[in-house]
Amino acid sequence: MKVQPRTLSGFMELLPGQQVLMETFLAALRETYGLYGFTPLDTPIIESSEVLLAKGGGETEKQIYRFTKGDSDLSLRFDLTVPLAKYVALHYNDLAFPFRRYQIGKVYRGERAQRGRFREFYQADIDVIGDGKLDIVNDAEIPAIIYRTFSTLGLKNFQIRVNNRKILNGFYAILGLTDKAGDVMRTVDKLEKIGPEKVKGILTEDFGVSGGDADAVLSFIGIKGTNAQVLEALEAYRGRNELFDTGLDELGTVVKYLAAFGVPEDNFAVDLTIARGLDYYTGTVYETLMVDHPEIGSICSGGRYDNLAEYYTDKVLPGVGISIGVTRLFYVLQEQKMLNENANTAPADVLVIPMTEDLAPAIALATRLRDAGVRTQLYTEQKKFKAKMSYADKLAVPFAAFLGEDEVKEGVVSCKDMVSGEQTKLGFEETLARIQTALEARRRGTVIQER
Amino acid sequence: MKVQPRTLSGFMELLPGQQVLMETFLAALRETYGLYGFTPLDTPIIESSEVLLAKGGGETEKQIYRFTKGDSDLSLRFDLTVPLAKYVALHYNDLAFPFRRYQIGKVYRGERAQRGRFREFYQADIDVIGDGKLDIVNDAEIPAIIYRTFSTLGLKNFQIRVNNRKILNGFYAILGLTDKAGDVMRTVDKLEKIGPEKVKGILTEDFGVSGGDADAVLSFIGIKGTNAQVLEALEAYRGRNELFDTGLDELGTVVKYLAAFGVPEDNFAVDLTIARGLDYYTGTVYETLMVDHPEIGSICSGGRYDNLAEYYTDKVLPGVGISIGVTRLFYVLQEQKMLNENANTAPADVLVIPMTEDLAPAIALATRLRDAGVRTQLYTEQKKFKAKMSYADKLAVPFAAFLGEDEVKEGVVSCKDMVSGEQTKLGFEETLARIQTALEARRRGTVIQER
Numbered sequence: 028m029k030v031q032p033r034t035l036s037g038f039m040e041l042l043p044g045q046q047v048l049m050e051t052f053l054a055a056l057r058e059t060y061g062l063y064g065f066t067p068l069d070t071p072i073i074e075s076s077e078v079l080l081a082k083g084g085g086e087t088e089k090q091i092y093r094f095t096k097g098d099s100d101l102s103l104r105f106d107l108t109v110p111l112a113k114y115v116a117l118h119y120n121d122l123a124f125p126f127r128r129y130q131i132g133k134v135y136r137g138e139r140a141q142r143g144r145f146r147e148f149y150q151a152d153i154d155v156i157g158d159g160k161l162d163i164v165n166d167a168e169i170p171a172i173i174y175r176t177f178s179t180l181g182l183k184n185f186q187i188r189v190n191n192r193k194i195l196n197g198f199y200a201i202l203g204l205t206d207k208a209g210d211v212m213r214t215v216d217k218l219e220k221i222g223p224e225k226v227k228g229i230l231t232e233d234f235g236v237s238g239g240d241a242d243a244v245l246s247f248i249g250i251k252g253t254n255a256q257v258l259e260a261l262e263a264y265r266g267r268n269e270l271f272d273t274g275l276d277e278l279g280t281v282v283k284y285l286a287a288f289g290v291p292e293d294n295f296a297v298d299l300t301i302a303r304g305l306d307y308y309t310g311t312v313y314e315t316l317m318v319d320h321p322e323i324g325s326i327c328s329g330g331r332y333d334n335l336a337e338y339y340t341d342k343v344l345p346g347v348g349i350s351i352g353v354t355r356l357f358y359v360l361q362e363q364k365m366l367n368e369n370a371n372t373a374p375a376d377v378l379v380i381p382m383t384e385d386l387a388p389a390i391a392l393a394t395r396l397r398d399a400g401v402r403t404q405l406y407t408e409q410k411k412f413k414a415k416m417s418y419a420d421k422l423a424v425p426f427a428a429f430l431g432e433d434e435v436k437e438g439v440v441s442c443k444d445m446v447s448g449e450q451t452k453l454g455f456e457e458t459l460a461r462i463q464t465a466l467e468a469r470r471r472g473t474v475i476q477e478r
Numbered sequence: 479m480k481v482q483p484r485t486l487s488g489f490m491e492l493l494p495g496q497q498v499l500m501e502t503f504l505a506a507l508r509e510t511y512g513l514y515g516f517t518p519l520d521t522p523i524i525e526s527s528e529v530l531l532a533k534g535g536g537e538t539e540k541q542i543y544r545f546t547k548g549d550s551d552l553s554l555r556f557d558l559t560v561p562l563a564k565y566v567a568l569h570y571n572d573l574a575f576p577f578r579r580y581q582i583g584k585v586y587r588g589e590r591a592q593r594g595r596f597r598e599f600y601q602a603d604i605d606v607i608g609d610g611k612l613d614i615v616n617d618a619e620i621p622a623i624i625y626r627t628f629s630t631l632g633l634k635n636f637q638i639r640v641n642n643r644k645i646l647n648g649f650y651a652i653l654g655l656t657d658k659a660g661d662v663m664r665t666v667d668k669l670e671k672i673g674p675e676k677v678k679g680i681l682t683e684d685f686g687v688s689g690g691d692a693d694a695v696l697s698f699i700g701i702k703g704t705n706a707q708v709l710e711a712l713e714a715y716r717g718r719n720e721l722f723d724t725g726l727d728e729l730g731t732v733v734k735y736l737a738a739f740g741v742p743e744d745n746f747a748v749d750l751t752i753a754r755g756l757d758y759y760t761g762t763v764y765e766t767l768m769v770d771h772p773e774i775g776s777i778c779s780g781g782r783y784d785n786l787a788e789y790y791t792d793k794v795l796p797g798v799g800i801s802i803g804v805t806r807l808f809y810v811l812q813e814q815k816m817l818n819e820n821a822n823t824a825p826a827d828v829l830v831i832p833m834t835e836d837l838a839p840a841i842a843l844a845t846r847l848r849d850a851g852v853r854t855q856l857y858t859e860q861k862k863f864k865a866k867m868s869y870a871d872k873l874a875v876p877f878a879a880f881l882g883e884d885e886v887k888e889g890v891v892s893c894k895d896m897v898s899g900e901q902t903k904l905g906f907e908e909t910l911a912r913i914q915t916a917l918e919a920r921r922r923g924t925v926i927q928e929r
Contacts, residue, residue: 030532032567032790035550038522040565042572043579050518062848064826064855067501071489071598072523072584073543081481092524092552094545096588099486101543114491116483121493123872125859127825128494133523137547147522157859164837164858171845287841289849339483374578375515386615390738394622397513398740404515407615408576408608421574 037138037146039354044372044423049357051370052180052474053131056151056351059176060129063168065153068128070110072135076100078113081338090136103135107152107350108335115156116339124158125165131353143362145354154348156335161345166311166331167281169349170295171288173315173327176351181367181473184318185326187290188298191278191311192330195302197271198247198264202240210234212302215248219300223249248299254282257297277310309333313349319477323359327351360475367476371425371469375404377442377462378424380415382431389430392440392455396428399459401466419445425469426462488589488597490805495823495874500808502821502925503631504582507602507802510627511580514619516604519581521561527551529564532789541587554586558603558801559786566607567790575609576616582804594813596805605799607786612796617762617782618732620800621746622739624766624778627802632818632924635769636777638741639749642729642762643781646753648722649698649715653691661685663753666699670751674700699750705733708748728761760784764800770928774810778802811926818927822876822920826855828893828913829875831866833882840881843891843906847879850910852917870896876920877913 034040041049057067076093079102092103104110107130115126131151138144153172155165170187177185199208214229223245230236230244250260261275278297285295303312310331317323329349336344360366377396381389386407396403404424406415419427429441440458443450444465451461485491492500508518527544530553543554555561558581566577582602589595604623606616621638628636650659665680674696681687681695701711712726729748736746754763761782768774780800787795811817828847832840837858847854855875857866870878880892891909894901895916902912 029791030528030789032564032787033526033529034522034564034568035524035526035552038524040521042569043517043519046518046520049520061825061853062851064829064853066494066825067497068494069497069500070491071485073486073489073586073598075484075486078481078484092545092547094543096543101486113483113485117485118493123869127855135524147524160859162858162860164841164856168841168856175848284838284841287838287845289845336483338481340480374512374517378515387735387738390615390619390735394738394740397626400513402512402515404578405615405619407613408611409613418574 035146037140037144039145039147039358043374045361045366047372047374048366048370048474052353052357053149053151055179055474056131056176056353057129059172059179060151060153062175063127063153063172065127065129068111068114068130069132070104070107070114070130072103072133073101074104074110074113076102078339079104079109082109087136090138092135092137105136106134107132107150108154108348111152111154111156112336112344113339115344116336116342119340119342124156125161126156127153128156129153143355143358145358148352148354151351151353152348154335154346156344156346159343159345161347163277163280163311164284166277166347167284168288169311169313169329169347170281170285170290173313173349174288174290174294176327177315179473181475181477182317183477185294186316186318187295187327188301188314188316189278189281189295189311190297190299190301191274191281192302192308193270193274193310194261194278194299195274197268197274200270201264201267202243204236204240204244207234207236211236211244215244215300216302218248250299254285254292254295254297257299258282274310281311303328303330307332311347320359320363326356326359365475365477367472367474369469370472370474371423371466373422373424374402375422375424376402376466377404377426377428378419378422379403379405379428379430380419381405381407382429383435388435392428392430395455396459396462399463401459401462425465428458486597488591488595490596490598490809494825496812496817498823498825499817499821499925503804503808504600504602506630506925507582507627507804508580510623510630511602511604513626514578514604514623516578516580519562519565519579520583521555521558521565521581523554523584523586524552525555525561525564527553529790530555530560533560538587541589543586543588555583556587557585558583558601559605559799562603562605562607563787563795564790566795567787567793570791570793575607576612577607578604579607580604594806594809596809599803599805602802602804603799605786605797607795607797610794610796612798614728614731614762615735617728617798618735619739620762620764620780620798621732621736621741624764624800625739625741625745627778628766630924632926632928633768634928636745637767637769638746638778639752639765639767640729640732640746640762641748641750641752642725642732643753643759644721644725644761645712645729645750646725648719648725651721652715652718653694655687655691655695658685658687662687662695666695666751667753669699701750705736705743705746705748708750709733725761732762754779754781758783762798771810771814777807777810816926816928818923818925820920821923821925822874822917824873824875825853826873826875827853827917828855828877828879829870829873830854830856830879830881831870832856832858833880834886839886843879843881846906847910847913850914852910852913876916879909 134150173187227241230241301312301314308330312330314325315327331347333345335346379393393403393405427443439452441452442458585601624638678692681692752765759781763781765776766778782798784796786797830844844854844856878894890903892903893909
């Protein structure tokens with residue numbers, strides 16, 4: 028009796044070629060995050076439920092993988108933020124603040140299964156945590172990190188959209204709508220979908236906002252233009268609410284240093300419609316859109332929060348961070364055929380095929396290639412030559428190297444470029460140089476290729 | 479009411495500096511495995527219990543994290559071999575054989591908690607899977623991979639010990655002890671602990687082995703010497719059992735190609751006492767010992783098996799593989815103080831400290847450094863100079879760069895080597911060159927440092 032092998036639905040399991048692209052993707056994230064002075068962390072996937080659910084409640088709790096083992100009530104982490112909060116509270120005395128960490132790891136949410144939704148998925152987070160205070164320049168640096176990350180991956184046509192919750196909350200306070208701010212923002216969020224008239228209808232009828240205030244909200248949200256123009260338009264509201272003014276100053280600082288941080292204007296926009304949920308973020312908020320694929324939604328979001336670990340400690344730990352939902356983004360890029368089709372996804376760069384009884388010369392060749400950093404596979408199965416070449420083709424190995432009695436005697440290697448078909452018979456060093464040149468050229472392509 | 483932050487016992491959670499070493503450790507494994515033509519895989523941590531426990535039973539099952547979610551009976555993987563078997567059976571038609579994969583990932587075993595035992599730990603596995611058959615040269619290559627892996631990590635004093643289960647089973651068949659082979663091997667396994675007399679006592683009294691056979695077993699197990707000497711001694715048994723002869727041929731092939739594979743004799747020994755459990759492995763078996771720390775036991779083990787995925791498919795899929803228990807090894811290396819204390823574990827290579835009101839010049843400097851691949855952190859918190867330097871010290875950042883009005887005017891950077899204390903005031907390119915030279919030198923150290 029055999030058991031039918033299967034992988035659970037909602038769990039991504041890639042074929043080898045795609046997995047290589049995923050690894051390249053993750054390596055680019057680690058590299059870029061590292062360039063900004065973030066240190067890698069790794070926390071357990073299982074935590075005590077008491078710790079993980081300290082904040083409690085809501086939609087998330089239903090989705091959590093929670094179970095008992097012996098006497099322990101355990102849960103799988105559903106994001107990387109709660110484990111960070113625990114980590115910082117637990118190891119507070121061993122950390123230097125601002126504490127900058129990245130974490131790339133799997134998280135678990137038992138959502139209803141549907142296409143493109145995953146129950147196990149990678150998040151790639153960075154956060155800067157301050158002790159008591161955290162300078163606003165950290166918020167200004169985040170767009171630079173987002174920009175370099177996606178540029179490194181090969182994405183071009185994307186836009187980082189930034190807003191500040193203090194501006195929104197301050198504005199609603201000016202109108203005396205603070206109590207209704209949540210409802211109003213949720214409604215305004217539907218602007219693109221249902222249009223301004225329906226938004227006004229809901230605001231006035233469902234939430235009792237006066238017609239004048241509803242117009243004021245729509246006109247505020249409708250502020251558009253270059254970053255300088257938006258900031259200038261916002262200046263008109265200055266002086267009426269302290270929180271608003273602080274938010275405007277913060278947003279001004281974020282915009283001011285963009286050029287020094289190397290972020291082109293094209294890839295950045297102040298956007299007053301961005302709110303990012305209602306209770307967690309308190310200042311700067313970020314979303315990132317693929318301009319040609321707005322339907323995908325934000326591919327990198329985050330913001331500033333006042334207090335990371337309030338459920339664990341009395342220390343006030345403000346922070347700013349962003350998160351990339353890697354698995355979903357990778358899935359979407361696959362669907363959109365935006366992953367580099369010419370990337371070298373072979374498990375090896377060279378397949379060494381011995382043509383002699385004694386395998387020692389072929390093995391020694393493989394060893395020398397590996398010593399030189401070339402990923403080499405030795406093919407020693409007893410098969411016909413044609414089968415060996417078809418194996419090389421199936422793996423999409425860039426080069427095949429042959430070593431027969433003649434080659435051994437002459438001290439040369441026969442080496443076939445599997446893409447061009449060109450075959451050479453050269454000494455080891457020349458063969459190595461040829462292989463390395465070709466590999467270097469192929470490495471230049473990025474994971475993502477936009478048309 | 480605060481929740482006490484804590485990490486579950488048996489779950490490794492490292493401080494930032496140690497985590498950087500762990501990351502370097504894992505990167506070295508990926509790099510080395512890649513050099514041998516293994517492709518990276520990533521499979522879910524959660525699988526259907528029916529699939530994961532297809533083989534069923536035994537000690538393992540009690541340790542498994544198993545739970546239900548909705549209607550699903552789920553389990554966390556307890557090794558990377560069963561997921562590989564599932565993967566190969568499930569994706570058989572999409573794979574090219576021999577299929578060579580590595581996987582580095584967390585596995586879960588709810589063992590009794592004790593020092594140095596982990597419930598969540600990384601395994602780093604490689605396997606070569608054949609379709610129907612798999613050439614013995616694959617077995618000969620494994621010691622080369624083990625050798626390069628540990629050499630790359632910085633370990634010197636280790637020995638790869640190799641045996642062949644066919645030799646053992648053939649030998650016990652010659653003595654007519656096949657039915658008792660399991661008991662005999664388990665007893666012989668205690669040889670180093672309890673000595674030959676006690677082993678003989680158990681064999682004769684508990685398992686009814688004749689005194690003569692017990693002597694024959696002890697004399698066989700006692701075969702020692704260079705690889706050539708051991709192989710020669712084994713030749714004396716040839717011709718009496720077919721399985722034995724096959725095993726001896728296989729072992730001969732493994733030893734024969736060692737030099738071509740670049741494995742020094744010092745790091746390799748044929749060892750007839752190695753058996754590696756009783757039912758899974760069928761041919762070559764491997765263990766790896768740290769010569770100065772035999773108490774730690776094998777740090778890399780594996781072997782040849784006849785049929786990877788028999789619970790899922792009728793396809794016969796023989797393979798050979800090895801596994802490193804990374805988390806435990808890392809823990810032991812920490813305990814033994816064998817991790818490189820001089821490694822650069824700082825989150826950044828340079829801490830840029832602005833000394834001007836306008837931060838743009840300092841930000842631009844950080845951007846240029848990052849463009850050049852230097853990991854750079856910008857320090858913008860409002861603190862006294864002394865506090866900033868103490869932060870740099872605490873992070874163990876290799877360099878601190880200062881940019882005051884004078885530097886900006888002159889177009890230079892003040893840059894302090896935080897190890898030597900030497901401070902320079904040079905143009906950007908010279909400063910960059912100085913930083914890169916110093917970093918290059920520090921990168922040369924390996925993760926493991928043996929005394």
